[in-house]
Amino acid sequence: MAVLNRMDWYDLARTTNWTPSYVTEDELFPPKLSGDFGLPQNAWEKYDEPYKQTYPEYVKVQRDKDAGAYSVKAALERSRIFENADPGWKSVMKAHYGAIARGEYAAASAEARMMRFSKAPGMRNMSTLGCLDEIRHGQMQLYFPHEHVSKDRQMDWAFKAYDTNEWAMIAARHFFDDIMMTRDAISVSIMLTFSFETGFTNMQFLGLAADAAEAGDHTFANLISSIQTDESRHAQIGGPALKVLIENGQKAEAQKRVDIAVWGAWKLFSVLTGPIMDYYTPLEHRKQSFKEFMEEWIVAQFERALTDMGLDLPWYWDIFLKDIAQTHHGMHLGAYYWRPTLWWNPAAGVTPDERAWLEEKYPGWNDTWGQCWDVFIDNVVDGNMAKAYPETLPYVCNMCQLPILGTPGKGWNVKDYPLEYKGRLYHFGSEVDRWVFEQEPERYAGHLSIVDRFLAGMIQPMDLGGALQYMGLAPGEIGDDAHNYAWAEIYRALRAAKKAS
């Protein structure tokens, strides 16, 4: 029997809207969940997904993808790549799995909201496949690290991290809860798929896959590439929704959602991806600096995606372009200095050669970030480790939940962006974080940052031990320097040589 070409029947087959007779349209698609923006069903029926795929096609392709990724894993299980990998690379894996794996399961729920509640039939089809994608990503990124749990307890955080009050996880949850767990279907399509996935994750996965291959970790490279091919498909769910909104006079609402999600995504990438690319990845394996990567893969591509769509660049674009050369250096120094509160062992990444690379990529690094590191390095060389660990908490932003920081040393520009709302003083890391809060204060006002919780007496005893317990960090999981400070030897030698001369 002859089979029709897919495009001869696809549009008809996925035209699944109908006029409800037993319930009202609002009961079928509650506005709070569907996010119809006041547009009738027929406006949403114009939604035209650029990437059309049927369920049988999807299953066939996904089976092949799974076979590829799992067979590489099986083939390399005895290769001892993990045992022999640079500790900095292991930290990349631990940070990635912990921050991402369970978030993928959460994303399946967000995709399911679009699948059920979107008034756009095309979106419902795309997000059915997207939901299955996210379940697959969750499963794979829990299964792959599991083989290493017996060798290294920190690998258990692939599963554990999302349920803890570890500060970076509070930040990740706050962001994902905001853009995908507590938004209507259309807002999820704009904030999760268009802003976060098109804007950031798609490219993040490309960059990370390249770094993994360069580091010789072909299992991880294949896993990440396999996931990325799904992302590049379902990231396209939001674009046509934006078109519908813009054509129906809802550009301002669409733009606001993009602006909020892009900023939050940027802050999360500045703490997760920035340190990985510019500090954890061994120098010889670095292809691009984080700033170069951002400029080539995120800024240029996202600018085009926004303008193609008829949207404007976010109002804060100039701030963002300046911050991509700065913020992640502070996020790295902060995460490193407060390293007992991490579930991975951060690599310092500040040997003389690495500093020369940083100075080349970020002119002025030695006069700013380098000044802080100089003091830290002296303490390590002198064995003055008491000064190499913190004795108080960094103040974190009430929006992104990450430390409020700026450039130190000769370029000192650290600043708080406070706001008093209903008698409570909030602190923000930037004008943009504060602006996000001001868009819908009641949405965010009740949340307590890790510092707010500390001050409220929720963390007991009120010291580092109490904080680690609150964050769920058990002995054997608490972070410390990835290379056990071996990198400081060269500074010892340099100092000895200076003394001798």
Place this chain on the structure above:
Amino acid sequence: MALYPLTSNFEGDFVLQLLPVDTENTMDEVAAAAAVHSVGRRVRDRPGCILRVRRQDAQEFFPRTMKVAESGLKPTETVEIIWQAA
């Protein structure tokens, strides 16, 4: 006497930090408490300098002997700790 949280923005450092002080502390004592978390950790000491305290963005420093309770600072408000030639 009561424990009072402020936020320290220390000149030359990279991050704001929680600074527990006492309402009876003078501004010199606030500066010294802030220094514990920055100087010798990520900021070099500056011999011949003292540390002054001011509200964020203010031009004037608080008087060195002013107590926290007299300053009008709100709980967790950010203070800048600035080096000044002695």
